[in-house]
Amino acid sequence: MEKIEISRGFTPKVTGMPDLTMIRLPFPSSVGVSAGDIPFIRPKLLVKEGDSVRTGSPLFTDKRDRTINYVSPATGKVRKILFGERRKLIEVVLTAEVLDDFIQFDPVSSGELTDMPRADLVERLKQGGLWQGLRQFPARDTADPDHTPAMIIVSLNGNDLSSPHPALVLKGNEEAFMTGLDILRKFSHRIVVTARESSLKKLSGAVRDRVTHATDDMYPAWNPGTVLYQLKQNQAENTSWCVSLDHLIMMGKFLITGRYPVEKIISVTQTGDNRPHLLTRQGAPVKKLAGHFAPDSLITTGQFNGRLLDPDWHIGFFENTINIVENADGEEMFGFVRPGLNKPSVSSTFLSALFKRPAPMDCTLHGELRACINCSYCERICPTGLMPNFIMKALHADEIEEALACGMMDCCQCGLCSFTCPSKIELAKILSDGMDSHYKDKA
Numbered sequence: 001m002e003k004i005e006i007s008r009g010f011t012p013k014v015t016g017m018p019d020l021t022m023i024r025l026p027f028p029s030s031v032g033v034s035a036g037d038i039p040f041i042r043p044k045l046l047v048k049e050g051d052s053v054r055t056g057s058p059l060f061t062d063k064r065d066r067t068i069n070y071v072s073p074a075t076g077k078v079r080k081i082l083f084g085e086r087r088k089l090i091e092v093v094l095t096a097e098v099l100d101d102f103i104q105f106d107p108v109s110s111g112e113l114t115d116m117p118r119a120d121l122v123e124r125l126k127q128g129g130l131w132q133g134l135r136q137f138p139a140r141d142t143a144d145p146d147h148t149p150a151m152i153i154v155s156l157n158g159n160d161l162s163s164p165h166p167a168l169v170l171k172g173n174e175e176a177f178m179t180g181l182d183i184l185r186k187f188s189h190r191i192v193v194t195a196r197e198s199s200l201k202k203l204s205g206a207v208r209d210r211v212t213h214a215t216d217d218m219y220p221a222w223n224p225g226t227v228l229y230q231l232k233q234n235q236a237e238n239t240s241w242c243v244s245l246d247h248l249i250m251m252g253k254f255l256i257t258g259r260y261p262v263e264k265i266i267s268v269t270q271t272g273d274n275r276p277h278l279l280t281r282q283g284a285p286v287k288k289l290a291g292h293f294a295p296d297s298l299i300t301t302g303q304f305n306g307r308l309l310d311p312d313w314h315i316g317f318f319e320n321t322i323n324i325v326e327n328a329d330g331e332e333m334f335g336f337v338r339p340g341l342n343k344p345s346v347s348s349t350f351l352s353a354l355f356k357r358p359a360p361m362d363c364t365l366h367g368e369l370r371a372c373i374n375c376s377y378c379e380r381i382c383p384t385g386l387m388p389n390f391i392m393k394a395l396h397a398d399e400i401e402e403a404l405a406c407g408m409m410d411c412c413q414c415g416l417c418s419f420t421c422p423s424k425i426e427l428a429k430i431l432s433d434g435m436d437s438h439y440k441d442k443a
């Protein structure tokens with residue numbers, strides 16, 4: 001097992017991290033399939049309100065490739081189709097029945113998988129609603145099935161600090177995990193499996209044996225974008241693929257059983273709480289997952305880089321973390337003379353930097369929006385060696401070539417630059433928007 005060490009990054013000591021227990025939530029009365037968390041999709045609806053659907057029925061597809069299905073995680077009726085601005089699809093909401101009527105595919109044994117032509121495997125995964133779990137760098141769009149990636153990165157830890165612990169996700173799912181790895185071997189000769197050093201000891205020997213790289217515990221050493229940045233040696237590797245542990249297990253389970261896997265493990269963080277992991281249905285309602293929270297709290301799907309969720313929505317296919325943040329965007333009384341003993345801080349702005357005790361996360365800007373002061377904190381923290389301030393200025397000046405020359409496409413979207421910026425500039429969002437629009441222009 002090799003080691004991946006990073007010299008830049010940051011692990012704030014924050015309160016409210018999930019504990020290592022797990023509880024099963026009651027069956028939800030509604031489930032939703034979100035389109036809002038799917039990068040680049042141009043959804044084409046395949047159902048209308050009032051339609052009956054089975055577990056695994058396609059609900060919508062992607063106009064860019066209409067053979068990719070986004071499927072129902074329950075049996076029931078389409079209750080509502082929710083649109084946002086300019087009729088952008090947000091989610092398809094279903095009234096769910098407790099008993100599943102599955103769309104059934106033929107199970108595939110490990111011998112059959114070995115002999116299965118690659119095209120048949122791609123078609124099966126697309127029909128079953130699992131192909132989109134494979135993502136292709138640099139923009140992390142849905143993987144191109146005609147491409148042979150130089151490597152496929154599997155990170156056992158999710159992208160967030162508080163993502164579900166891999167030992168809990170793998171419990172009872174080791175066979176599906178091994179089958180998932182066999183699936184990946186049909187697409188690439190190099191499979192990179194990474195795990196945070198602190199997670200390794202809780203994994204079974206069989207899983208640990210499959211880990212090729214142990215990463216630092218410093219955030220975001222285990223992010224597939226950071227891993228690729230550390231490992232890549234040539235241009236061809238820029239179009240490698242990655243897949244999360246839960247999607248890999250879902251692919252394995254789907255081939256073993258022939259049925260769409262309907263369960264999901266979610267972690268929830270909230271200041272002052274150490275909540276258990278939640279075992280629930282794919283597409284469960286955010287309100288049920290979040291439990292108790294103050295009415296003006298913000299709910300996101302990550303501490304540094306998540307999507308802002310409406311409590312009335314449902315958790316997406318790519319999401320497995322709920323982060324409840326106290327809404328503190330107002331002025332703090334006499335904030336400028338307070339020592340900040342309970343504020344997470346990268347710099348020495350707050351006294352908390354001297355003490356290693358956990359502090360609560362909030363979303364205060366500590367004053368009004370400010371211009372860049374060229375402090376270079378964002379450069380010093382960026383795990384992929386970028387100068388986010390320069391890239392931001394190039395993007396603002398429409399100098400896309402300069403932004404690319406500064407390595408914009410290497411951004412792993414960890415969000416640390418925004419977190420550390422004393423002017424609270426949304427650097428990660430600016431870079432992510434720049435990457436997306438460059439990628440779309442090229443497509």
Ligand code: SF4
Pocket residue numbers: 381382383384385386388410411412413414415416417418427428431
């Ligand atoms: S530019 Fe910001 S979001 Fe991107 S990798 Fe660097 S620190 Fe992370």
Ligand code: SF4
Pocket residue numbers: 371372373374375376377378379388389420421422423424425427
């Ligand atoms: S951290 Fe913020 S203020 Fe400092 S250089 Fe970067 S963008 Fe400018």
